[in-house]
Amino acid sequence: MELKAKGFTSIKALLVEDIEVCRLVLSTFLLRLHCEVTLAMNGKEAVDLFLEGKKFDIVLFDKDMPVITGPEAIVKIRAMGETDVKIVGVSADNHAMEAFMGAGADLFVPKPIRMEALGPIIQDVINKKTNDMV
Template identity: 40%
Template sequence: MTSQNLSTQLRALVVDDNILNRKIHERMLNGLGVECMVVANGKEAVDVHFYGQSFDLILMDKDMPIMNGIEATKELRSMGINSLIVGVSSRSMEAEIREFMEAGLNDYHVKPLTTHKLASIIHNINPNYATK
């Protein structure tokens, strides 16, 4: 447990169809003192919000079955979700990144994420948040 009070602990949702990526991102976020939930596709991300969950940060993969990251981001934004949504993908072509950003992302990073990148993202959400 970090020095953060539970009521001020940041919450993140990791949305990725690759189980290894989900586990890596979850462990890095937990290591930074961020409470984390993981889901395997965009529809599951939309569903957890529909049922009342909320998050400070959403790490959204682009290419997933059932509902991809672009569709999920558009749906979340149409639901009024204002969480920081960061696209995370191995895609680095400018047109693909632009399409993902235009869906409603706040930021985009090419995989793999590092602890340093995640700490920077968390600092942008809350500059006073003390990571482990």
């Protein structure tokens, strides 16, 4: 499912989260940060989107999900040659950082994630995209 923020947006975000309330909170944050948001319920759905040729500027992954976990999906996505997309692991699990970073994530943010933590990450993606266009 795709959600679009009002106004112009150039950042395409993929949110991979199996818990509905977490999806709602994080997608609201991303929309407020003017991202175009695509939702996936598990790692397999995320991998399938990349296999279909979809491109994203940033992906936020939960760790423990049915079918394929966040770290497993990251390994598959990186193996496809997707190195430009910023991948952020998001979890309340105490050992999640090691799992995400070992799988190829760029960053880890513990849950509950706050808007103040997400804003600078999105700004970095915007800055990188702007610099790549120059």
